[in-house]
Amino acid sequence: MYFSSFSDFIHMGGHGLYVWSSYGIAMLVVLWNVVIPLLKRGTVLASLRQRLIRERSHESQA
Amino acid sequence: MVKVVANAKALKKQKMPQWFYQLGSPRWFYELSGKWLPWLGGSAALLLTIGLVWALLFAPADYQQGNSFRIIYLHVPSAFLAQSVYLLMAIAGAIGLIWKMKVAEVVAKCAAPIGASYAFLALVTGAIWGKPTWGAWWVWDARLTSMLILLFLYLGVIALNSAIGDRQMAAKASAILAIVGVINLPIIKYSVDWWNTLHQPASFTLTEKPAMPAEMWVPLLLMVLGFYALFTWTLLTRCRTEILERERRAGWVCDLLSNSQIK
Amino acid sequence: MSSPMLQVVGLSCERDDHDIFHNLSFSLQSGEILQIDGPNGAGKTSLIRILSGLLQSSEGGVYWQGEDIAEDRSAYNKAMLYLGHCTGINPSLTPLENLQWLAAIHTHLDSTLIPSALKSVALEGYEDVPCHQLSAGQNRRVSLARLYMSCATFWLLDEPFTAIDRQGVGMLESQMQRHASRGGCVILTTHHVLPESMCRRTLSLRGNGSYVIN
Amino acid sequence: MSSPMLQVVGLSCERDDHDIFHNLSFSLQSGEILQIDGPNGAGKTSLIRILSGLLQSSEGGVYWQGEDIAEDRSAYNKAMLYLGHCTGINPSLTPLENLQWLAAIHTHLDSTLIPSALKSVALEGYEDVPCHQLSAGQNRRVSLARLYMSCATFWLLDEPFTAIDRQGVGMLESQMQRHASRGGCVILTTHHVLPESMCRRTLSLRGNGSYVIN
Amino acid sequence: MYRELRLAARRIFDWLNPLVFFLLVVCLFPLAVSPEPALLGKIAPGIVWVAALLATLLGMDGLFRSDFEDGSLEQIIVGSQPIALLISAKVLSYWLLTGLPLTLLAPLLALMLSLPVGSYEVLCLSLLIGTPSLCLIGAIGAALVVGLRRGGVLLVLLVLPLYIPILIFGSGAVTASLQGMEATGQLAILGAFLALALPLAPIATAAALRISING
Amino acid sequence: MYRELRLAARRIFDWLNPLVFFLLVVCLFPLAVSPEPALLGKIAPGIVWVAALLATLLGMDGLFRSDFEDGSLEQIIVGSQPIALLISAKVLSYWLLTGLPLTLLAPLLALMLSLPVGSYEVLCLSLLIGTPSLCLIGAIGAALVVGLRRGGVLLVLLVLPLYIPILIFGSGAVTASLQGMEATGQLAILGAFLALALPLAPIATAAALRISING
Ligand code: HEM
Ligand SMILES: Nc1ncnc2c1ncn2[C@@H]1O[C@H](COP(=O)(O)OP(=O)(O)OP(=O)(O)O)[C@@H](O)[C@H]1O
Numbered sequence A: 001m002y003f004s005s006f007s008d009f010i011h012m013g014g015h016g017l018y019v020w021s022s023y024g025i026a027m028l029v030v031l032w033n034v035v036i037p038l039l040k041r042g043t044v045l046a047s048l049r050q051r052l053i054r055e056r057s058h059e060s061q062a
Numbered sequence B: 001m002v003k004v005v006a007n008a009k010a011l012k013k014q015k016m017p018q019w020f021y022q023l024g025s026p027r028w029f030y031e032l033s034g035k036w037l038p039w040l041g042g043s044a045a046l047l048l049t050i051g052l053v054w055a056l057l058f059a060p061a062d063y064q065q066g067n068s069f070r071i072i073y074l075h076v077p078s079a080f081l082a083q084s085v086y087l088l089m090a091i092a093g094a095i096g097l098i099w100k101m102k103v104a105e106v107v108a109k110c111a112a113p114i115g116a117s118y119a120f121l122a123l124v125t126g127a128i129w130g131k132p133t134w135g136a137w138w139v140w141d142a143r144l145t146s147m148l149i150l151l152f153l154y155l156g157v158i159a160l161n162s163a164i165g166d167r168q169m170a171a172k173a174s175a176i177l178a179i180v181g182v183i184n185l186p187i188i189k190y191s192v193d194w195w196n197t198l199h200q201p202a203s204f205t206l207t208e209k210p211a212m213p214a215e216m217w218v219p220l221l222l223m224v225l226g227f228y229a230l231f232t233w234t235l236l237t238r239c240r241t242e243i244l245e246r247e248r249r250a251g252w253v254c255d256l257l258s259n260s261q262i263k
Numbered sequence C, D: 001m002s003s004p005m006l007q008v009v010g011l012s013c014e015r016d017d018h019d020i021f022h023n024l025s026f027s028l029q030s031g032e033i034l035q036i037d038g039p040n041g042a043g044k045t046s047l048i049r050i051l052s053g054l055l056q057s058s059e060g061g062v063y064w065q066g067e068d069i070a071e072d073r074s075a076y077n078k079a080m081l082y083l084g085h086c087t088g089i090n091p092s093l094t095p096l097e098n099l100q101w102l103a104a105i106h107t108h109l110d111s112t113l114i115p116s117a118l119k120s121v122a123l124e125g126y127e128d129v130p131c132h133q134l135s136a137g138q139n140r141r142v143s144l145a146r147l148y149m150s151c152a153t154f155w156l157l158d159e160p161f162t163a164i165d166r167q168g169v170g171m172l173e174s175q176m177q178r179h180a181s182r183g184g185c186v187i188l189t190t191h192h193v194l195p196e197s198m199c200r201r202t203l204s205l206r207g208n209g210s211y212v213i214n
Numbered sequence E, F: 001m002y003r004e005l006r007l008a009a010r011r012i013f014d015w016l017n018p019l020v021f022f023l024l025v026v027c028l029f030p031l032a033v034s035p036e037p038a039l040l041g042k043i044a045p046g047i048v049w050v051a052a053l054l055a056t057l058l059g060m061d062g063l064f065r066s067d068f069e070d071g072s073l074e075q076i077i078v079g080s081q082p083i084a085l086l087i088s089a090k091v092l093s094y095w096l097l098t099g100l101p102l103t104l105l106a107p108l109l110a111l112m113l114s115l116p117v118g119s120y121e122v123l124c125l126s127l128l129i130g131t132p133s134l135c136l137i138g139a140i141g142a143a144l145v146v147g148l149r150r151g152g153v154l155l156v157l158l159v160l161p162l163y164i165p166i167l168i169f170g171s172g173a174v175t176a177s178l179q180g181m182e183a184t185g186q187l188a189i190l191g192a193f194l195a196l197a198l199p200l201a202p203i204a205t206a207a208a209l210r211i212s213i214n215g
């Protein structure tokens, strides 16, 4: 363990703001890269299913 | 006569090995990537967690830069990724153009926003790091400039892709742009290198041992590997969605959709 | 029977979601005129553009004298005259200059025939007026003047009669017949009722993916 | 006799050097249909544009219910539906959005009638497709849907049948007749031969400056 | 107005484009001139203002062109709404999609050009007041050239001279604040331009459109 | 080629326009930045080069657009001449109407920006070698966006990043000569770019046009 106390860890020897904001932004970018594909997959699957159901019902009518 | 021509076409296709065409089959790609996905996700999570804890808690501070040095664990992996993703995108685009391989088109399209996000991250972390180190958020240095241009190249590809309605046209047009852009990459890199430089030289090379102590570069290596694994996971997930959308009328997709287990 | 000039095999066209037409096959002999017919949005223009090589079909092939047009464009381009919805006429140039330019890029157009062609489409006296000062029909006529200066075997015309007056329509019809009787072949789309005297086949697109030929 | 709706007095049109037509006068009663006829370049479009107020005549005036349209545009604009060579359809918008926009700038268009109007021109199901993905005839149909949602008295249509299929032409003709029988009036240009059943007058421009009305 | 915004929203990237252009043009200068922060800081107000001006001008060319080509403009003229009002709506939505984001992006660029932090406020304020005038004046030019082929280049010619006073006072305001002086005077003049252009420019534009359509 | 030149000659002002744009943009800087000769002289190479770049880019958007709209492009594609050849002719005539006059005008502007006389030669030479590459690369972008609405702004985004190396070496050459150094290195690199772009860019443009037409 490099840091001796939690406040040291937050403070980062005066560079806390820089380090933590970078890690924060990185977190956002990583989250964006994880969440967006999953969300998109969800919506696309739902809409494709809907389509399929609609088309099937059309076919059975015809 | 028509048959003869068709045969000639088939012959031409035979020039590439079989696996190449298998990879080109969206269904095959979809099924294979489905098997890889959990492993990739798992290893990305593992590598990133270990790397992060090590980087933040255990790695020593740099004797000159102090703790701001810890930004390297984000900056370098994202900078590496941003560049290799562009190359990947251009190669996939070229394959899509030359062999009309659908999967390659999909890969090229899906790689662009991911690459742009890492280029953005590299820029932002670099800028934040620059403030304590160089005393300025931004300087017109070679590396920084070339990274900025890379981001613009990504944005151009994305914008072109979204501006063209037709999917195939969009894929082909942005492939051309990506390929032209790739010629530009080394040019920018060397021209600006030669033009003005402040940024650190490479710390990792294939041939030499890193100058940093191991407790510094091992977590960096872990982070780099973790970022690559995460990128692959994101890419595959995006591609799978895109493939479903494109192939929605194919039989196998309909079967897949009516199978309610798949989420 | 002689081998067909143009052969269309299993052509399908897909735009966005739905099939425009599916598995369309026909062939055209020298001396034939084929009218493509069908309601708005049936896919006539799409078919013409595929035949011209401007649009890619999702399946199937088009063969000109046995050669796939996707493989070797140059022979086909030399033998084909294409006239689309857009006329290819630059509004800032005069009819004369426009036709000169067209003759320069198409080997089948003979630039020495330009004056007589302009006369045939009743544009004598307008040679030197910039095209943006011409009426809609006059602009189409400039483009149609190509039919009077071309030695291409195959004419591919998308709604050639748009904006043309009645007399002009009759004149164009007889020009097409003349071309066919000389051994050329013509494919055209139009909503006009062609005269009985004009012997031709029709391909009717139904708008639901199916088609009829007779 | 009731006073005429539209009165055209001594109209002349000169473009560049030459007279297109000279001293043209006619008037239109409520319930009448007037077809403007003539060879290409005779000046039909020029006349229509003068009547719409888009082009200025070199001489003469156009009077709507006794008022010079050059003096007071707003009353005239509220009563007139103009459909030109260009459709006024933005290719990036959908048919629905296009008609909504048109309804917003024209008080005589009723936006609640858009769905039924689109149905009348056989564009049901295309409401949400961007117009650049529609065929030539479908684009014209979007613009023509206005005829089914307008309470304007006076329709001014320049070649409304361009690119429309045969069935569509019949449908439009009956819509115009319905409008006339309700007391509206219509001026249209077309090269089509209108059916005998459609009672109308014709104004034939000769292309040499003279004209005939019957 | 609604249609305009919708048209723009159709392509989400459309409204990113002027921004990216702005950013790119600003980036060209350090590359072409010199990367020294001291020199850059000195020329920064001028560069940002010139870039903003060019970014506004760039898309202006297309403001009425597509409406002209597809006949929408004819419909507007034979329509029953006041033309000047429709034009104001169009210009407003154009500004919302270019001028406003430009203003918001300006501090970032100022940072990249090492402009001292104290001048950011004046920079943004001057852009906020100045860019609407640019849009309004540009619209007059766009209306004049709409029927012409290659109108784009002609437009630049017509409009740039009119832009010069705005440019001078806009960049002057920032330069003044850079030198520690008050910039209120210049900003007030910019405001006066805007107050003048807001009612008058749409009327001039409407007249120009009528002329262009009479072709 | 002949048609292109004739088209341009039709409007005599067409080929004056990029020049006037170039002139105006260059004049904006003394107004926006500061009229001090010492400062201006220092930033002059960069400004002239950026203005030349923008002037080239400005008309680029229309290079294929009118041909696309009136159907000439379809005719070129179904025509029997090699497409890349026709494109080269088109780009060449575009350059003759923009790049070349720009190069000839540059000394005048350099004078206005108080650039020392010794650098004029290098400035002209760098523009002479550099602007054809700009035109060739721009044509690729123009071909990609030709079918799109508001392609103009997108074009800038696509093409500017590709212009940057040329800009750096072009203005670098002038700056070097300003500081009394040899500029041969930069000029040689510009020449190499041109040698690369001359055969390759028309091919890429042709491919892009084929794709754009397939709509
Ligand atoms: C906005 C600012 C910055 C940008 C755009 C940027 C960009 C880059 C890029 C593109 C790389 C990858 C280089 C390669 O692939 O060889 C990189 C690596 C690196 N950067 Fe930065 N950088 C920035 C600021 C900084 C700062 C302020 C520092 C520290 C003082 C820094 C330190 C490093 C280090 C140590 C590497 C690893 C070099 C290597 O292993 O190749 N960077 N940066
Ligand atoms: N902008 C213009 N400038 C000068 N002359 C023009 C212009 N537009 C048309 N003309 C001329 O005016 C005459 C009439 O043109 P107009 O467009 O009115 O004809 P039209 O009867 O509508 O023909 P069409 O049946 O081909 O549509 C033509 O001879 C044409 O050359």
Ligand SMILES: Nc1ncnc2c1ncn2[C@@H]1O[C@H](COP(=O)(O)OP(=O)(O)OP(=O)(O)O)[C@@H](O)[C@H]1O
Binding pocket: C015, C016, C020, C038, C039, C040, C041, C042, C043, C044, C045, C046, C047, D132, D133, D134, D135, D136, D137, D138, D163, D165, F215
């Ligand atoms: N660029 C496009 N993208 C997607 N779909 C399109 C595109 N162009 C046309 N379509 C669709 O393809 C179908 C056929 O269009 P096409 O233009 O071939 O019809 P057409 O038979 O020529 O009709 P018209 O008689 O109106 O000219 C239409 O339903 C149309 O909606």
Ligand SMILES: [Mg+2]
Binding pocket: C044, C045, C046, D135, D136, D137
């Ligand atoms: Mg059609």
Ligand SMILES: [Mg+2]
Binding pocket: C135, C136, C137, D044, D045, D046
């Ligand atoms: Mg007409």
